[in-house]
Amino acid sequence: MKFYQQSRLQRLTTLRQEGHLDNSAYQYFLNDQGLTQERANQLVENQLTLFPLPEGVARQVLVDGEMHDVPMVTEEPSVIAAASNGAKMAAQGTGFQTKIQNRQMIGQIILENVAQPERTKQNLLMDKTHLLEVANAAHPSIVKRGGGAKDLRVRILGSAFLSVDLIVDVKQAMGANMLNTMLEAVASELTTTRQDNCLMSILSNYATESLVTASCVIPVSVFEIQRLAGNQVAAKICAASQVAQLDPYRAATHNKGIMNGIDAAVIASGNDFRAIESGAQAYAARDGQYRGLSQWHVHEDKLVGALTLPLPLGFVGGATKTLPIVQANQKLAGINSAEDLMRVVAAIGLAQNLAALKALVTTGIQKGHMALQAKSLAISAGATTNEVQWLTAKLLQTKKFDLRTAKLLLRKLRQA
Numbered sequence: 100m101k102f103y104q105q106s107r108l109q110r111l112t113t114l115r116q117e118g119h120l121d122n123s124a125y126q127y128f129l130n131d132q133g134l135t136q137e138r139a140n141q142l143v144e145n146q147l148t149l150f151p152l153p154e155g156v157a158r159q160v161l162v163d164g165e166m167h168d169v170p171m172v173t174e175e176p177s178v179i180a181a182a183s184n185g186a187k188m189a190a191q192g193t194g195f196q197t198k199i200q201n202r203q204m205i206g207q208i209i210l211e212n213v214a215q216p217e218r219t220k221q222n223l224l225m226d227k228t229h230l231l232e233v234a235n236a237a238h239p240s241i242v243k244r245g246g247g248a249k250d251l252r253v254r255i256l257g258s259a260f261l262s263v264d265l266i267v268d269v270k271q272a273m274g275a276n277m278l279n280t281m282l283e284a285v286a287s288e289l290t291t292t293r294q295d296n297c298l299m300s301i302l303s304n305y306a307t308e309s310l311v312t313a314s315c316v317i318p319v320s321v322f323e324i325q326r327l328a329g330n331q332v333a334a335k336i337c338a339a340s341q342v343a344q345l346d347p348y349r350a351a352t353h354n355k356g357i358m359n360g361i362d363a364a365v366i367a368s369g370n371d372f373r374a375i376e377s378g379a380q381a382y383a384a385r386d387g388q389y390r391g392l393s394q395w396h397v398h399e400d401k402l403v404g405a406l407t408l409p410l411p412l413g414f415v416g417g418a419t420k421t422l423p424i425v426q427a428n429q430k431l432a433g434i435n436s437a438e439d440l441m442r443v444v445a446a447i448g449l450a451q452n453l454a455a456l457k458a459l460v461t462t463g464i465q466k467g468h469m470a471l472q473a474k475s476l477a478i479s480a481g482a483t484t485n486e487v488q489w490l491t492a493k494l495l496q497t498k499k500f501d502l503r504t505a506k507l508l509l510r511k512l513r514q515a
C-alpha cells in the first residue's frame with residue numbers, strides 16, 4: 100500500500116520502521132503532544148486559544164544525493180501531494196542540486212536630514228573598523244561562535260537619507276534579534292559621537308546575502324502523459340515559465356505555487372514565514388519588474404529547472420525551541436543545520452512549482468487539485484467522519500465541486 104493510502108498510525112509506524120523517526124519523535128507525533136495553553140500564553144499577547152493546522156510530509160525529496168522527508172504545515176489540500184509528485188519526477192533525473200551563495204544577514208540604520216550625503220558616506224566608510232567593533236561588542240556571543248559583523252556599506256537614498264548597511268554572519272540563527280541589538284548599538288554610537296540623525300535601525304528582510312539556488316535536470320520522457328509526448332509537455336512547462344517572466348499577473352500566481360511549498364516547510368521548521376515571504380517577493384521584483392522566481396528550459400532531451408531566492412532560515416533561535424514540534428520535525432527531515440534547511444526548503448519550492456506547471460499545461464489544475472479539495476468540500480458541507488469518504492466519492496463522480504451540490508448529496512445520503 101502506498102504511504103498516502105495508509106492510515107495515520109500506519110504512516111507513523113512506517114516512518115519509525117524506516118528509521119526516519121526515533122522513539123521520542125515517534126511518541127511525539129503519535130500522542131499529539133502539541134503546544135500547551137500555558138506555553139502559548141507565554142509566546143503571544145492576549146492569548147485565547149490554539150489555532151491548529153494540519154501537518155503532513157512530502158516523502159523522498161532527493162536533495163544533493165540525500166533523501167529527505169519534509170514536514171509541511173498547510174491548510175490547502177493537494178499541496179503536499181503536489182510536492183511529493185514534483186519530488187518524484189525530479190528523482191527520476193538528478194534530484195535537486197542546491198547551491199548556497201552566502202549566509203549573512205543585512206541590517207539597516209537609516210540616517211535622515213543628511214546635508215552632505217556623499218561626504219557623510221565617505222566619513223562612515225572611513226570609520227568602518229570602529230563601527231564593526233561597536234556592533235560586535237553589542238553581541239559578543241555570536242563572535243565567539245565564529246560569526247558577527249563582517250562588513251559595513253553605505254547607500255545614499257534620495258537627496259537626504261543614508262542607509263548604513265551592516266552585514267552580519269549569524270551562524271545557525273535567522274539573526275533578526277541579534278542584528279537589531281547590533282544595529283541599535285551602532286545607531287547610538289553614530290548619534291552620540293557624530294551627531295548623525297538616526298531615524299531607525301532594523302534588519303532588512305530583503306536578504307540578498309542569503310541566496311540559495313535549487314536546480315534539477317529531468318529526462319523529458321518522465322513527462323509523457325496520455326496523448327502528449329514527454330518533449331511536448333516539457334516544452335509547455337518551459338513556455339509557462341516564460342510567461343511568468345513576462346507578465347506580473349501570471350508571475351504572482353507562479354510564485355504563489357512556489358510559496359505553497361516554501362511557506363508550508365518554513366512553518367514546520369519554526370521559522371518566521373512572513374520574513375521569508377517578504378524577502379522572496381522583493382527578490383522577484385529585483386530588476387524593477389516582478390517575475391517568476393523559477394525558470395525552466397529544455398536542453399537536449401532534458402527539462403532543466405532552477406529556482407533562486409533568499410532563504411535566511413534559522414536552525415536555532417526564534418520559535419525553533421519554543422515550539423516543541425519543531426525539534427521532532429528537524430529529526431524527521433534529517434536536517435542538522437541552517438544550511439541543510441535552506442537547501443531542502445528551496446528544493447520543495449521547485450518541486451511544488453514543477454508539479455503545478457505540469458498539471459496546468461496538461462490536465463488542468465482542477466483534476467488533481469479538486470480530487471483532493473473535494474474532501475474539504477465534504478467537510479464544509481457538514482459530513483461527519485464516516486460520511487466524508489462517501490460524499491467525496493460522490494462529488495468526484497458528479498464533477499460538480501460546489502457547496503450546494505455537496506449539501507444536496509449529503510441530504511440524500513441521510514434520507515436514504
Ligand SMILES: CC(C)(COP(=O)([O-])OP(=O)([O-])OC[C@H]1O[C@@H](n2cnc3c(N)ncnc32)[C@H](O)[C@@H]1OP(=O)([O-])[O-])[C@@H](O)C(=O)NCCC(=O)NCCSC(=O)C[C@@](C)(O)CC(=O)[O-]
Pocket residue numbers: 101103175176177178179180181182183184185187352353354355356357359451454455456458459464466467468471
Ligand atoms: C494532485 C496531483 C499530485 C495528482 O497527481 P496525479 O499525477 O494525478 O496522480 P498520480 O496518482 O499519478 O500521483 C503522482 C504522484 O503524486 C503524489 N501523490 C498523488 N496523490 C497523492 C496523495 N493523495 N498524497 C500524497 N501524495 C500524492 C505521489 O508522489 C504520486 O506518486 P506515487 O507515490 O503514487 O508513485 C497532481 O495533479 C499535482 O501535482 N497537481 C498540482 C496541485 C497543486 O499545485 N496544488 C496546489 C493548489 S493550486 C495552487 O495554489 C497553485 C497554482 C497551481 O496556482 C500555481 C501556479 O499557477 O503555478
Ligand SMILES: NC(=O)C1=CN([C@@H]2O[C@H](COP(=O)(O)OP(=O)(O)OC[C@H]3O[C@@H](n4cnc5c(N)ncnc54)[C@H](OP(=O)(O)O)[C@@H]3O)[C@@H](O)[C@H]2O)C=CC1
Pocket residue numbers: 240241244269270271272273274275276277278279302304371374413415416417418
Ligand atoms: N523583520 C524581521 O524579520 C524580524 C524578525 N524578528 C524575529 O526574530 C526571531 C529570530 O531572531 P534570532 O536572532 O535568530 O533569534 P533569537 O533571538 O532566538 O536568537 C538566536 C540566539 O541563539 C543563540 N545561538 C545558539 N547557538 C547558536 C548558533 N550556532 N548560531 C547562532 N546563534 C546561536 C544565540 O545566542 P547566544 O550566542 O547568546 O547563545 C542567538 O542570539 C524570530 O522570532 C523573528 O520572528 C524580530 C524582529 C524583526
